Amino acid sequence: MELREVASTPALGPLFARAALTQRGRGGALPAHGLLLAAVQVDRAHLLDYQHLCRFAGGDVLPHTYPHVLGFPLQVALMAGRDFPLPLPGLVHLENRITVHRRLTADDRLDVTVHAADLRPHAKGQLVDLVTEVDVDGERVWEGRSTYLRRGRGDANAVAPQSSPPMPQGPPAGVLRLPEGLGRAYAAVSGDVNPIHLHALSAKAMGFPRAIAHGMWTAARTLATLGPEASEPSTSEVWFRKPVLLPSTVELVVDDSGSRTVVGLRSGREGVREHLVLTLDVEAGA
Amino acid sequence: MTGAYAGFVNSAVGTKLAAQLGLPRPVRLRRYAADAPLVEGPVLVAGLADAPVAEHVRTLLSDEGVEVVDAVPAGSRLGAVVLDLTTVTEPGDLDLVRVVLAPAVKALRASGRVVVVGADPASATSVAQAASRRALEGITRSVGKELRFGATANLVLVAEGAEANTDAAVRFLLSGRSAYVDAQVVRVGPGTPAEPADWALPLAGKVAVVTGAARGIGASIADVLARDGAHVVCVDIPAAGESLARTANRVGGTALQVDVTAADAGQRILDATGRHGGLDVVVHNAGITRDKLLANMDESRWDSVLDVNLGSILRMNEVLLGENGIRDGGHVVLVSSIAGIAGNRGQTNYAASKAGVIGLVDALSVDADLVRRGISVNAVAPGFIETEMTAKVPFATREVGRLLNSLSQGGLPVDVAETIAWFSQDANAGVTGNVVRVCGQSLLGA
C-alpha cells in the first residue's frame, strides 16, 4: 500500500468543519493509500495529561489506548479526504480492538500508520475499519482497529459482526462520575473536537439531547481500572452500545471469572442502559 | 507478525522478490500456553531396531496424556513425528526415513513437529556408521525446508549411554516453546538431569539473573523464567531503571541497577542473589550494537560493543562462576547472534563479540572445574527477531531477513526466551556446549 507521510499531526477542527460542510460521501472504494506519521516523539506533558484524564498511572509507560490518540488525527484526515466513500459526519464508532505487542514507553520513537480496510455491508448500513499500526524501528509494537458504522440502507443478509460477550451482572465494582466538561477536556487532549462531545448546544445541533462522552475515553477509563497489566502485551476489544450523556454517573461491572476479563459500563435504574462491554486478554509470559 | 510486510511486498523490490521466492503467507505459530497440551494431536513414534530413545519418548508422551501411534491413523492428522535412528549403521538403514516420514509429513498438522534422534557421528565405530549418522543432519535440514504451516524439524544427537537424558530436549522440541527453533542439531551428553516435580514449573525454586532485562528480549526472558517458576534478579543499567522496575515488579522479581561493564558488576550481582540463598541460572543477555562499516569504524564503537557484549561477560564470570558463585548443577546461558555465525555488513564489532560468545561456550563447556560441578554452558543465536536491536539493520535487509527463513516470518523475543529457559532446566543437564539458533531456519549463515 502506498503510504503518504504527513509532516505533523493534522489539526482536526478544520477537518471536521470541512467535512460537515462539504462531504456527502461519494461511494465507491476505500482510498488505496494510508497515512504515515513518522518518528513520533511522545510529549511527556501530553502523556501525563492523558494519563490523568483517563486515570492511568502517571509515568513513562504508554497506556494501552494511548497510541490510538496519536493515530486518531490520521484516521480523521483519511475519513475527511475527498476519496473516502462514506461521509465523516454521522459515522458511529461501533467497536474497537487493540493489541499491545510490547510495553511502550515515552522513549520509543513511534511510526504511526493508518489505513482504511474492509468496507462491508451491515444490517443497518455499512461498516468500515480504520486500522492504526505503530512500529518502533520496524518492529510492530501496537495495532488498533476502529470499526465505524455508516447508518443507511442496510443489507439484512450481511454477515453479523462478532457479538460481544454478555454484559457482566451483579453489583457495581465502581461508579464513574463523568462531569459536564469531560468532552471538552478529552477533546483538548485527543484533538477530537467533534461537536457532539463539546457542549449540549453543539450536540443538540447534531441531534443529541446533550453532549456525549468520547467512546475512547470511556474505553480508556474502563481499562485504567484494570491496572498496569493492560500496558503489557495484551488485547482489548470494546463494543460501544448507547452513548454516555454528559454529565452522568455510570456503573462499572466486572467479571474476571474467566480467562479474560469482561467489564461493562451501565447506568439507569437497575443498570438497564448499557454503554459498553470491554474484554481484556493479557498475554501470559510474552 | 508481519511487520511492514504488506508495505514491502507492494514495493517495487518486494513485489519482485516476493514473486521470485513464492513467499507463502506467514502462519501464526503454535507457542506456549498454560493450558495447552505438549503436542496437539497424536504423535507417531518409530525407530530402527531396538530404538532405545523411542521407548523413553513413548513413556513421556503417555505421562503427558498424548496419544502415541505407530503409523499414520486414517482420517487423522499428526501432531508430531519422533524417529529414533540412533542405531543406524549403514546408508541402507536410512530408507526408514523415507518410509516413515513420507506419509507422516503429509499428515502433519500446522505447527507440527518432526524430531529425528540420532547418535553422534564423532563416536561412530565404522566409517559407514559415521556417514550414516551424519546423513541425518542433511535429512533434517531438508525436511525443515519442505515443511509448511509453521511445522519444524530438528535433530537430537545422543551421546553413548545418554539415551535417558533426552527427555527435556524432546519435550522442548515437541512443544510450543520451540516455535521458532527449526533445523537445529541439539547434542545431548552425559550429565545428571533432575526431573522437576512439576513439568509446568521446571524452574521452581531457582534463582536466575538476567542482564539487560529492562526491555526487549531481556524482559521476555525474565517473563518466561518467572513463568517457569524462577525468582528473577533483573539487571540493567541505572538509566533504564524505570523500565527495569516495571519488569521486576511484573515478574515478582528484584531489580538491580548496575552497568555490566562496571568492575564490580559480578560481585554486585552475586551479592544481590545472596538474599535468595544462591544462584542457579545466569543469563548474559545485555548487549548493544554500534554499527559502522569497518572502514569507518571508530575506537569507541569498537570498544563499547566488545566490552559490553563480551569483555563484561568474561569479567563477571570470574566472580559468578567462581567458588562462591553459581551453585553446582547450575546453568549459564549466553546470547550469541546469527551475525556471530554468518557475519553481517557493518557489524564487524558486533559479530566479533557474538562469535566470541560462541568461543566462550566452547571453552567453558569443557572447563574441567565447571564440568566437575555439573554446570552447563550454552548459547542461543537469535536470527531475525522483532526487536529494537534488529531494527537498526537497514530496511531492505530487515524485510528480507524477516522472510528468508523456513517459517516465513520473524521470531518473537519470547521464542528466544523459551530456548533460554529450556537451557536453564535441571532436567536438561545433559545439554551443554550447544549453540542453538532461534532463527526459523534462516537462510542467512545456514
Next chain:
Amino acid sequence: MAASAKPRRAAVIGGNRIPFARANSTYAKASNQDMLTASLEGLVARFGLAGEPVGEVTAGAVLKHSRDFNLTRESVLGSSLAPTTPAYDVQQACGTGLEATVLVANKIALGQVESGIAGGTDTASDAPIAVNEGLRETLLALNRAKTPGQRLKAVARLRPGQVVPEIPRNVEPRTGLSMGEHMAQTAAHWGVTREAQDELAVQSHRNLAAAYDRGFFDDLLTPYLGLTRDQNLRADSSVDKLAKLKPVFGRGDGATMTAANSTPLTDGASVVLLGSDEWAAERGLPVLAHLVDAQTAAVDYVTGHEGLLMAPAYALPHLLERQGMKLQDFDLVEIHEAFAATVLCTLAAWESESFCRDRLGLDAPIGALDRTRLNVNGSSLAAGHPFAATGGRIVASLAKSLEERGSGARGLISICAAGGQGVMAILEAA
C-alpha cells in the same frame, strides 16, 4: 516484650527516590501521587516486594490538593505492593519525610508492625491553587442553599475580585515573611558571610556529583520521566561563578543569600524501607543501619527572638544527653541545606558559648564540627528540596554511607521545618 526490656531498634533496609526536578520542568505535569507511586515502584522492585504487604506506609506532602486527602493509600493502591498494605498521610512541613521515618520506626520498635515504608513527595509545579477566600465562602453558601431564593442570595454575593485564585506562597502565616526573609535575618544575626555560603553550596554540588560518578545512587534512585540525575546538580559549580549572582533575600549591603545558596523549588519523591531485624533476615534483606533515637524541637520565632529555622539547634542537646554522646562522636552529619545559611547558623550556634549557655542551658559549647563529615554526598542545595521528600533522601543516603564506613558508625540528621520546627535523628550502621 517485658515491660523493662529495651525496645528493639528499627532497621533501615534501603531507600528509593526519583531524581529531583526543578519546578515547572520535567515533572511539571506529574502529580504528587504519580511521583510517590513511582518511588514506591522502584523500592518494591529493588527489594522484590511485588505482591507483598508491608506493615504500613506513611508519607505525606506539604503542598497538597484536596483530592489527595488519602494520598499515601492511593499511591499504595497504584503500586505493586499488596493492596492489603495500610497507609496514612503525615505532614510536618520539610520535616515530613524524617518524621514519617520516625513514626514507622517507632511502631517497629514497639512491635506493632514488622515492616514499613516512610516517605514523602512534593511538587512546586502542580501545587494546588486555592480559590480566593471570599469565593470559597460564597461557593459553600451556594452549596448549602436549599431554595432558589437562597441560591440567588448566595450568587448575589459574588464579586469580580473573588475570582482571582490564590497561589500558595512560601510564607509564614504568622509573620507574613517568606522563609528566605526569615533566614536572611538569622544569617545577619550570626554574621554568616556570602563567601561561606557560596563555598558550602559549591561543596554540596561537588559532593553530589562525585557521589553520582562513583555509582553511589545506583541503588538509591530510579529514573523517572527520562530524568536520571537531579536536575539542579551543577558539577562545574564554582565560588567564582556563584559570586556573580545577585542576592534575592535580605536588604542592602547585608544581603548575602542568592538563588545558588538557597534551595530551588523542586519536584520529587522519596521512600525508605524499614523493618525489624527479624523481618529483614527472613527475606534475606540487608540492614544498612538502625534508627537509634530522634528528637523534634520547636522555637518561638514569632515573639521569642529566635530564627525560624533554628529549632534543630535546640533538639541536639536532648539527643546528646540521652545517648551520652558529643557532636564530635558522629562519623557523619547531615544538615538539610534549606539555605547554606541555615547550616552555617546552626553550626555557629553550637560553637557559641553564649548561645549554648543562655539558650540551650549548657555548661559548655557543643563545639565545632569537622566539616569533612558534613553532607558528604551533597545535600539539598545541589539535589534540590521537594519539601516532604528530603527526609527520605537523607535517611537512605546516610544509612548507606554509614554501612560503607562499617558497623557501629553513627550519623546525625538535622532537618529544619516551617513553623519554627526541627527534626533530628540518629542512625547507627548495623
